[in-house]
Amino acid sequence: MIDEKYPPGKRKIIKALRSLLKDRDFNSVTISDIAKTAGVTEGLIYKYFTNKRDLLYKVLKEHINQFLFKVEKDLEGSLSSLDKLKAIVHSSVYSYDKHRVFAKMLMIEVRNSPDYFSSEACDLIRKHVKNILEIIKEGIKNREIKDTLNPIAMREVLLGAIEQSCVSKIIFNRKIDVDEITDDICNIIFNGLSQN
Amino acid sequence: MIDEKYPPGKRKIIKALRSLLKDRDFNSVTISDIAKTAGVTEGLIYKYFTNKRDLLYKVLKEHINQFLFKVEKDLEGSLSSLDKLKAIVHSSVYSYDKHRVFAKMLMIEVRNSPDYFSSEACDLIRKHVKNILEIIKEGIKNREIKDTLNPIAMREVLLGAIEQSCVSKIIFNRKIDVDEITDDICNIIFNGLSQN
DNA sequence: AAGGTGAGTGAGTTTTACTTACTAAAAATG
């Protein structure tokens, strides 16, 4: 989870932010809150993190690492490309449901600051997203997926569908039926909604 | 555009924020920046808007109003439900491309504050989103759209696809090919990406 | 034992969102 080699203060800070984000949004959580919750001084936070957002991205990175590890494992059993895509949808929705703080960070806190896109957290996400594109291209090669469609567009539709299907449930703390959402998304995107 | 009955100070404030958001994110724009750009004092901003985010939502509301008006117009010609959905996709992508500040606000600035969801801007969006669901249900009734799929899930996939297809282009100021993106999204979602 | 290093402190400073008490002009009222 949190790298063991971190000094106790750093660990406490990361843990504190994660816990505070459970019920509150990032902007409303103050450095002073984090320091108090962690039982350290504000100054120490700036020893380990260059600023408040940097702290957020470091915490996020921990989660993404775990997430990508799980996705990798979930993909092992799948043979067909469509099955692999479905496994990714399932892993993503499952992960958003299980780790709602992580979901909130990724879906609502992170985008609105340009420096996210040069963070390590973002690099990890880029790797993941690149991987999805590879699976789609592989599916086109082995004739599971139509070669008349733009692979990047397919990926965007898939990723957008996952996010949109979860975001309101995350924001309003509603239940997520992982299997149902996964089936819905995949049925729609794999087979289309047109009757004929 | 901006309601003519507004006093000049208010108009200048709204215009100032809109102009500042062209190159910067909302959090990095300060009240002082807005006041300076508008040529008014900070105090005046708080005469017309209860707080910084309220100002954002009011500016956003102006745009959404125009957007919904355009969507309504674009829907007039369409007969089939799928054509209507395609018209909505086109309108949305066109609007994001044409009004990038509006797109930024909707896609990246707005979500991360709980009070957005009780704003008038959000009410308008809800109306729009409800309307999309009605079109889908109508399509199911007239047998254009499969009745085996969850209508709400279809809507989420559609909305997610639109957003995801545009968001990176908005953030990184890249070109958007409205027709191409519209065709890609509709081809994928209407017909599915599975070969068989 | 001396010196260096990493963990942590606490008292600042600066910035920023927001408040409040005020003015001057225009509009409504009698």
Place this chain on the structure above:
DNA sequence: CATTTTTAGTAAGTAAAACTCACTCACCTT
């Protein structure tokens, strides 16, 4: 036409938040 009220706007301030910096203390290393 005089007076009250409303509207548009200002200027100076406050409180809280993010961030800085000079410092201490404990523990290695040689």
